[in-house]
Amino acid sequence: MRPRRLSRIVEMVGGAGHVTVAEVCAALEVSPATARRDLDALAEQRLVRRTYGGASALVPLGGGSPPGGRAEGESGARLARRATALVPPGSTVGLGGGAVTVAVARALAVADGVVVGAGGGLTVVTDALDVAYELAARPHVHVVVTGGSVRPRSLRLVGPAAVAAVREVVLDVAILGVDGVHPRFGTTTADADEAQVGRALAAAAHRVVVVAGGGAHGVTGPQRLLPLDEVDVLVTDAAPAGPLAEALAASGVEVLLA
Incomplete structure (x- = not known):
């Protein structure tokens, strides 16, 4: 299910700070096209920041605020x-x-x-x-x-x-x-x-x-x-x-x- 997959990607980004398309494909057993679409969807929701070849945490220690504005x-x-x-x-x-x-x-x-x-x-x-x-x-x-x-x-x-x-x-x-x-x-x-x-x-x-x-x-x-x-x-x-x-x-x- 896509919602579960998106949640898993957010967890991956939150744990490592950054994730690549290849890592998403390997962890979730999806195609590169699906991984890129999922990362784009998360970026549109401001849950991650899209980067070349992957995505990173929206707040790299002190940038834009997630809900509640929690510091790192x-x-x-x-x-x-x-x-x-x-x-x-x-x-x-x-x-x-x-x-x-x-x-x-x-x-x-x-x-x-x-x-x-x-x-x-x-x-x-x-x-x-x-x-x-x-x-x-x-x-x-x-x-x-x-x-x-x-x-x-x-x-x-x-x-x-x-x-x-x-x-x-x-x-x-x-x-x-x-x-x-x-x-x-x-x-x-x-x-x-x-x-x-x-x-x-x-x-x-x-x-x-x-x-x-x-x-x-x-x-x-x-x-x-x-x-x-x-x-x-x-x-x-x-x-x-x-x-x-x-x-x-x-x-x-x-x-x-x-």
């Missing part, structure tokens, strides 16, 4: 804590959606030294309902939600209303999760509408912080988000190497390891 274990928590340390006390922060930005919200919720500054509490502007949920009950955090149309799976708010709302604010720092960081294509993500809001958050910010684990290095999602020269800081858990390291240095991106 202790690695995701470390990335979140490192990013939180970059938030000035009492500042205005833009938080995009995604697994690690939800983790950043959780870290901000308990980081009283960051949240409360001389001018009062922290203001968080977000296009992600799960991010807003994590911070809404904090008395010293003022949460501004952009508005717009809700993406059911990612809980992101998109569309002209979301972009227009972001354009009205000035942010001290914007923190964005991404699906890929590539030397040529810059930072990338999975959804064009979500990317548009992410670009608006970056344009509104004095400082742009991108959070992406080592699994995102050299990876490209289907939609461009920001070129490297529009990123101020990359927070990651593995030192970039080769062409990516060279491109980051040439673009003036500060790399901080969690």
Whole structure:
């Protein structure tokens, strides 16, 4: 049955982080054409990210958010804590959606030294309902939600209303999760509408912080988000190497390891 087969593929991708068409064929005893159709169907449902010759996990440690926006274990928590340390006390922060930005919200919720500054509490502007949920009950955090149309799976708010709302604010720092960081294509993500809001958050910010684990290095999602020269800081858990390291240095991106 196809539903059982699709579920099995999701388990394979979740366990290994990536699966090839050949591996699907071997494990499920299907033809390459069937395997490719199954991977395409899962990608359309945003359960995996389609890659050349296979598929990978939709969230390579800190990119786009699955339902509930769960961070990837202790690695995701470390990335979140490192990013939180970059938030000035009492500042205005833009938080995009995604697994690690939800983790950043959780870290901000308990980081009283960051949240409360001389001018009062922290203001968080977000296009992600799960991010807003994590911070809404904090008395010293003022949460501004952009508005717009809700993406059911990612809980992101998109569309002209979301972009227009972001354009009205000035942010001290914007923190964005991404699906890929590539030397040529810059930072990338999975959804064009979500990317548009992410670009608006970056344009509104004095400082742009991108959070992406080592699994995102050299990876490209289907939609461009920001070129490297529009990123101020990359927070990651593995030192970039080769062409990516060279491109980051040439673009003036500060790399901080969690």
